Amino acid sequence: MNIAVVGAGAAGLFLSRLLSETRNCNIHIFERTGKPGYKVKASGGGKANILNTQISGECYNNAAFIANLLSRANYQTIRAEFEKMGLKMSVDEENRVYPSTFFSQTVLDVLLNGLSDRVLFHYNTEVLQISSKGRHYYINEDSTAFDAVVLASGSPAGMIAKNRKHFDRYLTDFKLQQKEYRPSLVGFKLEDYPVSLSGCRCKAICSLYQKDKLIYQESGEVTFKDDGVSGIVILNLSAYYNRLKDNKNCAVSFNLMYDDADYNVGGHLRKYGSLCGLIHPKLNRLYERNPFDVKDLRFKIKDTYELEFAQVCTGGIAVQEINEDFELKKYPKIYAIGEMIDIDGVCGGYNLFFAWASAYIAAQALINQHYAN
Ligand SMILES: Cc1cc2nc3c(=O)[nH]c(=O)nc-3n(C[C@H](O)[C@H](O)[C@H](O)COP(=O)(O)OP(=O)(O)OC[C@H]3O[C@@H](n4cnc5c(N)ncnc54)[C@H](O)[C@@H]3O)c2cc1C
Numbered sequence: 001m002n003i004a005v006v007g008a009g010a011a012g013l014f015l016s017r018l019l020s021e022t023r024n025c026n027i028h029i030f031e032r033t034g035k036p037g038y039k040v041k042a043s044g045g046g047k048a049n050i051l052n053t054q055i056s057g058e059c060y061n062n063a064a065f066i067a068n069l070l071s072r073a074n075y076q077t078i079r080a081e082f083e084k085m086g087l088k089m090s091v092d093e094e095n096r097v098y099p100s101t102f103f104s105q106t107v108l109d110v111l112l113n114g115l116s117d118r119v120l121f122h123y124n125t126e127v128l129q130i131s132s133k134g135r136h137y138y139i140n141e142d143s144t145a146f147d148a149v150v151l152a153s154g155s156p157a158g159m160i161a162k163n164r165k166h167f168d169r170y171l172t173d174f175k176l177q178q179k180e181y182r183p184s185l186v187g188f189k190l191e192d193y194p195v196s197l198s199g200c201r202c203k204a205i206c207s208l209y210q211k212d213k214l215i216y217q218e219s220g221e222v223t224f225k226d227d228g229v230s231g232i233v234i235l236n237l238s239a240y241y242n243r244l245k246d247n248k249n250c251a252v253s254f255n256l257m258y259d260d261a262d263y264n265v266g267g268h269l270r271k272y273g274s275l276c277g278l279i280h281p282k283l284n285r286l287y288e289r290n291p292f293d294v295k296d297l298r299f300k301i302k303d304t305y306e307l308e309f310a311q312v313c314t315g316g317i318a319v320q321e322i323n324e325d326f327e328l329k330k331y332p333k334i335y336a337i338g339e340m341i342d343i344d345g346v347c348g349g350y351n352l353f354f355a356w357a358s359a360y361i362a363a364q365a366l367i368n369q370h371y372a373n
Contacts, residue, residue, distance in 0.1 A: 001370050006130075007032075017111050047098050157307060180315050197283070335365070
């Protein structure tokens with residue numbers, strides 16, 4: 001069996017690794033860039049937060065889809081596969097799983113080192129067209145006939161505008177239902193925002209509101225920038241912001257008394273005459289110019305930052321287009337896995353989990369078919 005894989009990212013590499021020991025199975029990986037796994041390398045700030053021990057549907061934009069997936073591939077399933085590959089892992093206090101080296105290259109190395117010589121890489125080869133003739137598929141103008149194709153080309157998150165100009169154009173002919181890609185796990189641009197806060201980092205309870213309805217709340221460190229805010233907690237808020245039907249009238253609120261919600265701020269002011277010693281100096285200077293509620297410093301959200309600053313995208317191929325093996329319903333033997341599917345999760349190893357788990361399920365389906373024939 002000849003299998004073409006579009007994209008040497010997390011999903012494409014994991015699938016190829018799982019298939020590489022399959023007898024008489026040749027895998028051709030087509031990769032647009034000159035290197036494999038560039039997002040795996042960038043993930044977790046270079047440490048690669050590859051999994052989370054507490055995967056559940058609620059951490060994603062489609063809880064029902066993930067609940068179904070977990071019955072076929074869960075945290076233990078994927079962890080066991082990585083262990084078989086020789087990857088030692090460590091879990092932090094927030095259930096995030098990293099390679100024990102805390103070095104993302106280790107993950108790439110275990111994926112690449114175990115590949116058999118039946119796996120061939122075609123670097124600097126962008127897939128522009130997939131055509132079919134009889135039972136076979138063909139990539140670009142090449143004459144190699146493939147029995148199956150796995151699409152694993154990811155999303156335009158993290159890409160500068162120039163590079164994402166023709167992103168996904170090879171999918172146009174498939175006429176699939178696709179949701180527009182929008183940046184997720186990304187900072188917010190804020191309205192009427194004082195640039196003087198730029199550079200301030202502090203902890204806060206951060207709340208996303210639409211009108212006065214609380215949508216989501218999380219505590220953590222916030223980084224104030226020139227025109228907005230970022231930080232893991234804000235990235236998570238952006239995932240919930242993207243799940244709203246429309247993003248109008250949204251605001252983000254900061255409770256700066258994150259570890260003592262009942263603290264008597266008024267009493268502090270009366271006693272000391274200022275908030276110096278209580279809040280970050282830049283916030284204190286802002287307060288002195290323009291007093292605000294320290295437990296509810298609120299800004300309207302203008303927009304998220306652009307795609308190039310996003311860790312993932314919301315949008316992609318609608319889940320209705322794939323069956324439970326991640327095979328396209330309209331195109332037998334073509335599979336779509338990873339971030340190109342309209343599934344996205346919050347920060348903490350959830351997005352890589354989805355890339356690995358979807359690859360695992362598609363690989364099992366391909367192995368079963370191969371031995372059945
Ligand atoms: C800065 C950053 C940090 C992140 N940190 C984490 C983290 O800590 N934990 C976590 O769970 N997730 C993290 N993510 C998200 C995670 O990396 C992605 O969700 C995951 O890599 C998606 O895997 P994928 O295989 O679907 O896509 P990708 O890894 O993006 O791979 C797709 C591959 O396909 C190639 N390609 C695209 N189009 C074509 C084409 N037409 N022809 C040939 N090749 C093509 C691309 O060049 C790429 O190599 C992070 C993302 C970023 C950007």
